[in-house]
Amino acid sequence: MLEHTPIQSSGFSNIGPDEDRTGFCLRIRQPNYRGLRMSLVEGIKVVVDEIEYPAATNLYRLGERTYTFDELDAETQARWPVGTAIEVLVDKPGGLDVGVHLVEIEVLLRHPYFPPQFRPAPVHDRRHITIIR
Amino acid sequence: MLEHTPIQSSGFSNIGPDEDRTGFCLRIRQPNYRGLRMSLVEGIKVVVDEIEYPAATNLYRLGERTYTFDELDAETQARWPVGTAIEVLVDKPGGLDVGVHLVEIEVLLRHPYFPPQFRPAPVHDRRHITIIR
Amino acid sequence: MTSHFQYGVSLYSYTDDFGTVMDLEDAFYHVSETGSTGIEILGETHLPAYPQLETAWLDRWFGLLDKYRLEPTNFASWIDTDIQRRRDMTVEEGARQLTTDLELASRLGFKFVRPKFGVIDEELTPHPIWEGCVERVLDLAAKLDIIIIPEIHSPTPIRHPVVEGYIDFIQRTGTKHFGLLIDTGIFQDRPLPFWQHETPEMRDGAMSFLNGIKVPVEQLAEVIEYTPFIQAKFHHIDEELHDHNIPWEKVIPALKSLGYSGYLSSEYEGKRDPWVAIEQVRRQHALIRKLEREWEQANPSKPKEQRDA
Amino acid sequence: MTSHFQYGVSLYSYTDDFGTVMDLEDAFYHVSETGSTGIEILGETHLPAYPQLETAWLDRWFGLLDKYRLEPTNFASWIDTDIQRRRDMTVEEGARQLTTDLELASRLGFKFVRPKFGVIDEELTPHPIWEGCVERVLDLAAKLDIIIIPEIHSPTPIRHPVVEGYIDFIQRTGTKHFGLLIDTGIFQDRPLPFWQHETPEMRDGAMSFLNGIKVPVEQLAEVIEYTPFIQAKFHHIDEELHDHNIPWEKVIPALKSLGYSGYLSSEYEGKRDPWVAIEQVRRQHALIRKLEREWEQANPSKPKEQRDA
Ligand SMILES: [Mn+2]
Ligand SMILES: [Mn+2]
Numbered sequence: 001m002l003e004h005t006p007i008q009s010s011g012f013s014n015i016g017p018d019e020d021r022t023g024f025c026l027r028i029r030q031p032n033y034r035g036l037r038m039s040l041v042e043g044i045k046v047v048v049d050e051i052e053y054p055a056a057t058n059l060y061r062l063g064e065r066t067y068t069f070d071e072l073d074a075e076t077q078a079r080w081p082v083g084t085a086i087e088v089l090v091d092k093p094g095g096l097d098v099g100v101h102l103v104e105i106e107v108l109l110r111h112p113y114f115p116p117q118f119r120p121a122p123v124h125d126r127r128h129i130t131i132i133r
Numbered sequence: 134m135l136e137h138t139p140i141q142s143s144g145f146s147n148i149g150p151d152e153d154r155t156g157f158c159l160r161i162r163q164p165n166y167r168g169l170r171m172s173l174v175e176g177i178k179v180v181v182d183e184i185e186y187p188a189a190t191n192l193y194r195l196g197e198r199t200y201t202f203d204e205l206d207a208e209t210q211a212r213w214p215v216g217t218a219i220e221v222l223v224d225k226p227g228g229l230d231v232g233v234h235l236v237e238i239e240v241l242l243r244h245p246y247f248p249p250q251f252r253p254a255p256v257h258d259r260r261h262i263t264i265i266r
Numbered sequence: 267m268t269s270h271f272q273y274g275v276s277l278y279s280y281t282d283d284f285g286t287v288m289d290l291e292d293a294f295y296h297v298s299e300t301g302s303t304g305i306e307i308l309g310e311t312h313l314p315a316y317p318q319l320e321t322a323w324l325d326r327w328f329g330l331l332d333k334y335r336l337e338p339t340n341f342a343s344w345i346d347t348d349i350q351r352r353r354d355m356t357v358e359e360g361a362r363q364l365t366t367d368l369e370l371a372s373r374l375g376f377k378f379v380r381p382k383f384g385v386i387d388e389e390l391t392p393h394p395i396w397e398g399c400v401e402r403v404l405d406l407a408a409k410l411d412i413i414i415i416p417e418i419h420s421p422t423p424i425r426h427p428v429v430e431g432y433i434d435f436i437q438r439t440g441t442k443h444f445g446l447l448i449d450t451g452i453f454q455d456r457p458l459p460f461w462q463h464e465t466p467e468m469r470d471g472a473m474s475f476l477n478g479i480k481v482p483v484e485q486l487a488e489v490i491e492y493t494p495f496i497q498a499k500f501h502h503i504d505e506e507l508h509d510h511n512i513p514w515e516k517v518i519p520a521l522k523s524l525g526y527s528g529y530l531s532s533e534y535e536g537k538r539d540p541w542v543a544i545e546q547v548r549r550q551h552a553l554i555r556k557l558e559r560e561w562e563q564a565n566p567s568k569p570k571e572q573r574d575a
Numbered sequence: 576m577t578s579h580f581q582y583g584v585s586l587y588s589y590t591d592d593f594g595t596v597m598d599l600e601d602a603f604y605h606v607s608e609t610g611s612t613g614i615e616i617l618g619e620t621h622l623p624a625y626p627q628l629e630t631a632w633l634d635r636w637f638g639l640l641d642k643y644r645l646e647p648t649n650f651a652s653w654i655d656t657d658i659q660r661r662r663d664m665t666v667e668e669g670a671r672q673l674t675t676d677l678e679l680a681s682r683l684g685f686k687f688v689r690p691k692f693g694v695i696d697e698e699l700t701p702h703p704i705w706e707g708c709v710e711r712v713l714d715l716a717a718k719l720d721i722i723i724i725p726e727i728h729s730p731t732p733i734r735h736p737v738v739e740g741y742i743d744f745i746q747r748t749g750t751k752h753f754g755l756l757i758d759t760g761i762f763q764d765r766p767l768p769f770w771q772h773e774t775p776e777m778r779d780g781a782m783s784f785l786n787g788i789k790v791p792v793e794q795l796a797e798v799i800e801y802t803p804f805i806q807a808k809f810h811h812i813d814e815e816l817h818d819h820n821i822p823w824e825k826v827i828p829a830l831k832s833l834g835y836s837g838y839l840s841s842e843y844e845g846k847r848d849p850w851v852a853i854e855q856v857r858r859q860h861a862l863i864r865k866l867e868r869e870w871e872q873a874n875p876s877k878p879k880e881q882r883d884a
Contacts, residue, residue: 001134001601004286004540009854010608033281034310034342039350073351082311083285098861100814112348112384112393117472119348124463128814130857132610133864134292137595137849142545143299166590167619167651172659206660215620216594231552233505245657245693245702250781252657257772261505263548265301266555287596287849540596540849 001083006031006125007103008085014095014131021095024048024131027085031123032109035082038067038075042108042120044088048101053090055108061087096131103129134216139164139258140236141218147228147264154228157181157264160218164256165242168215171200171208175241175253177221181234188241192222229264236262271521271558272529273551274304274339276497277312279534279543284311287540290326294334296544300551304339305331306497306531307374309367311342317366319373327374339529340378340415340447340495343367347384347393355384360399364414368403372410378495379407379414380447388472390422397435400444407443415447415495421475423452424485433492446492449533451499454478454511458501478511483520490524501536503549507556518557522565530554580830580867581838582860583613583648585806586621588843588852593620596849599635603643605853609860613648614640615806615840616683618676620651626675628682636683648838649687649724649756649804652676656693656702664693669708673723677712681719687804688716689724689756697781699731706744709753716752724756724804730784732761733794742801755801758842760808763787763820767810787820792829799833810845812858816865827866831874839863 002008008027016022026046030036043055060067062080066089080086088105108120135141141160149155159179163169176188193200195213199222213219221238241253275297280288288296290312297305310316314323331337345363347355355363364381371379381400383392400414407414422428429446436444457469457477464473486493502510532550534543584606589597597605599621606614619625623632640646654672656664664672673690680688690709692701709723716723731737738755745753766778766786773782795802811819830839841859843852 001289001596001598002286003850003853004282004596005850009850009857010605013608029286033278034308034344035316036310037346037349040346040348042351076349079310079316081314081316083314098865099816100858100861102814110348110351112346113344113382113390115385115388115390115472117388129854130816130861132857132861134287134289134598135595136541136544137287137591138541142541142548143296146299162595166587167617167653168625169619170655170658173655173657175660209658212619212625214623214625216623231556232507233549233552235505243657243660245655246653246691246699248694248697248699248781250697262545263507263552265548265552 002029002085005029005127006107006123007105007127007129009129011085011087012103012129012131014133015089016095018133021093023090023092024096026088026090026103026105028088028105028107029085030080030082031107031125033082035079036109037077037079038062038072040110040112041072041080042110043069043072044108045106046088046090047104048096050102053092057091059089061089098131098133100128100130103127135162135218138162138260139240139256140238140260140262142262144218144220145236145262145264147266148222149228151266154226156223156225157229159221159223159236159238161221161238161240162218163213163215164240164258166215168212169242170210170212171195171205173243173245174205174213175243176202176205177219177241178239179221179223180237181229183235186223186225190224194220194222231264231266233261233263236260269525269527271527271554272304273300273302273555274306274529274531275300275302275547276306276340276531276533278306278308278342279532279547281543282538283540283543291330294330294336296547298334298336300548302551303335303337304529304531305336306340306342307338308342309370310344313370317370319370324373331375338374338376339531340380341367341371341374341376343379343381345381345383345396345399347395354393355395357395357398357402360395361402364399364403365406368406368410368412371412377412378447379412380417381414382417389426389428390419391428392416400435401439404439404441404443413443413445413494415445417447417449417497418452418489419449420451420454420479423479423481424489429489433489436492445494446489447495447497448486448489448493449497449499450512450517452479452481453483453513453517455480455513456511458511483513483516486520487524490526493526494528496521496526496528496530497533498530498550498554499533499535500546500550503546503553507549507553509553514553514557518554519561522558522561578834578836580836580863581613582609582611582864583615583838583840584609584611584856585615585649585840585842587615587617587651588841588856590852591847592849592852600639603639603645605856607643607645609841609857611860612644612646613838613840614645615649615651616647617651618679619653622679626679628679633682640684647683647685648840649689650676650680650683650685652688652690654690654692654705654708656704663702664704666704666707666711669704670711673708673712674715677715677719677721680721685721687722687724687756689726691726698735698737699728700737701725709744710748713748713750713752722752722754722803724754726756726758726806727761727798728758729760729763729788732788732790733798738798742798745801754803755798756804756806757795757798757802758806758808759821759826761788761790762792762822762826764789764822765820767820792822792825795829795833799835802835803837805830805835805837805839806842807839807859807863808842808844809855809859812855812862816858816862818862823862823866827863828870831867831870
């Protein structure tokens with residue numbers, strides 16, 4: 001089972017060797033009521049302590065596969081299922097400081113059954129989570 | 134998985150044939166952090182819409198077995214495990230009316246490691262739940 | 267066959283609970299505790315390996331149906347016409363999607379499949395491939411004995427070109443495997459609370475349908491013959507068993523008078539705080555059963571006559 | 576062997592989450608994500624068929640330890656001396672209970688068993704059967720290579736007849752299979768928030784220990800040689816990584832100076848709103864690791880010397 005907020009606290013972690021962090025990882029629960037083909041996910045923007053990491057430059061790990069922003073649109077088969085988390089991999093030399101951070105996200109989801117002017121629709125979340133090391 | 138409140142909404146139901154209800158059933162999640170031998174459970178008082186059903190006259194169903202209040206004290210082996218619900222069976226000819234009821238409980242638990250004056254310790258809960266038929 | 271309603275729950279009701287506080291068996295338990303006989307699922311939500319079906323999961327599915335004495339009712343499907351940013355689905359792709367879902371639904375024992383087509387405008391006009399997609403799978407639906415039922419959903423009312431298009435299709439093809447799913451949200455006659463970030467300007471504009479499109483329940487008579495399944499959409503029922511948005515005291519007598527004896531499948535769509543949906547669905551079942559009982563007591567012989575007519 | 580602390584989490588931290596929003600595997604996941612190497616469980620909470628151990632569950636247990644790379648640390652046991660309303664446990668019954676838990680703990684791979692004896696007064700003096708019970712199972716503990724560690728828990732301070740009694744027992748028997756578990760709640764130096772229904776009168780009276788019994792951390796030196804395991808009790812760490820109750824900035828340097836290199840096993844005991852514990856435990860690990868790192872940077876060679884001494 002996942003935490004109820006789209007932003008998950010467990011899994012928030014720096015990436016790369018201890019002394020040479022290359023970025024961080026953030027887990028996000030599928031916030032929609034159905035699982036979506038990746039081509040309907042128009043990326044996830046991450047903001048940590050007011051510094052923005054745009055959707056277009058983040059990577060997206062779903063199970064064994066990692067997608068660039070552009071590769072999302074091409075993935076019309078694999079789904080991000082309900083009850084699972086995607087990992088957003090964010091490039092940030094040095095990683096994030098150990099401690100509590102204010103993390104915000106904007107997930108853009110394209111719902112084909114929404115009127116065209118509401119596509120994509122954003123899902124926002126915002127909470128404090130912690131980098132342990 | 135159970136609902137977070139000790140009082141569970143699902144399972145709240147009248148007992149007996151449709152036209153001749155004999156009482157009602159209320160499910161309660163183990164509210165303590167460890168499972169307890171039944172002999173440490175000093176009964177559960179139920180209040181529905183301000184009418185009190187005393188612990189001593191209720192029955193307690195745990196798995197396949199049903200205990201009277203006095204039989205609880207003799208059951209030093211079987212435990213009410215964490216993550217499970219006990220069913221309190223309450224005698225009430227005619228049952229409860231269909232609709233939403235305000236239900237309150239007092240669970241008395243005897244913690245041997247509490248100072249004697251705090252044994253048993255009460256757990257209270259109170260919420261609105263619904264009889265469907 | 268009974269002249270009473272059949273009661274069910276769509277697991278859509280437990281959105282956000284599912285996968286955070288509730289697994290599939292928990293959901294079955296809560297549905298069965300409402301006294302329901304039917305369970306509705308969403309393919310892309312409740313099949314963990316969708317569109318694959320793992321054998322172990324299939325065994326579990328039938329085990330749960332048996333344990334909780336529930337029958338599969340409707341299987342929700344999506345035809346994602348706007349599949350890529352610069353490309354729409356073709357008729358072939360859409361038909362393939364629908365084939366996948368019909369076959370999944372059939373293997374799981376469902377009687378209905380609800381396809382949700384992408385739309386092309388604010389009126390929710392379905393993408394024009396809808397008709398070709400459905401036509402290509404009608405034989406399969408007949409073979410599997412499944413009825414394909416697109417949903418009439420707010421802001422689309424009953425008297426609308428979209429509905430006319432579906433009825434024309436039924437009349438033109440003469441099919442018995444296509445019909446309408448009525449979502450009771452079309453009868454909403456009081457406003458929903460504002461959603462987070464919604465402003466009064468938004469509510470007056472594109473979101474005005476959230477105030478309720480107030481379809482008169484009498485108009486059910488015009489489509490009931492094409493309607494084998496109803497989703498009992500609702501948003502909030504309070505502690506007095508009073509629904510704040512849907513006029514059940516009109517909807518239920520209308521359905522009873524028309525002799526409807528299919529499913530009412532609960533679709534709770536309100537506050538998503540954990541565990542709230544469980545109790546809300548229970549209140550809806552208490553309320554609808556009460557209204558049905560009251561109607562039957564006031565009209566002791568009518569439903570049978572209607573059915574025999 | 577390392578001169579660093581070992582980090583663990585007691586599943587007690589996830590009380591009320593366990594069984595409502597978290598199953599055993601979820602708990603393992605959250606523990607492993609803190610970077611811990613150790614997991615602590617409560618027999619009567621986390622063994623679903625306690626005191627039975629089902630083979631399938633045992634397989635799952637070892638599968639999870641392997642998957643999440645965790646080792647079992649401490650197994651919590653209760654000796655319910657006040658077992659019936661009119662009857663206390665006998666020494667035989669207590670020893671039988673302890674035997675059951677030692678055997679369960681051993682089968683699961685634990686190194687420590689914490690027995691919680693019933694008490695006879697407000698000072699939390701353990702029921703007099705404690706000594707007989709423990710003495711009867713010392714040979715078994717030796718055979719299983721498990722250390723029995725009663726807990727020094729607020730309101731019992733370090734300098735107290737209860738602790739003296741335990742140390743006397745160790746000295747009298749010469750056992751290596753009995754020691755102390757220090758719960759860091761004894762160092763609490765600022766009050767806990769009032770619990771529901773608690774009044775100022777109650778807080779001034781029997782509940783005054785909830786203001787913190789403020790044991791000076793220096794007194795750890797008096798018992799550290801008997802202390803193979805520490806529960807890192809805490810209640811709230813805020814968004815500035817500031818603990819509102821436990822003076823970690825004193826506790827951690829004291830433990831480092833004494834060369835403690837056993838486990839710090841997180842015991843979150845604060846607000847029980849769902850999912851809160853997960854983040855709170857993470858904050859504690861961030862905080863303690865930071866303090867340990869700072870101490871090590873300021874004292875580059877000390878821990879090794881201490882250990883070699
Ligand atoms: Mn619907
Ligand atoms: Mn402790």
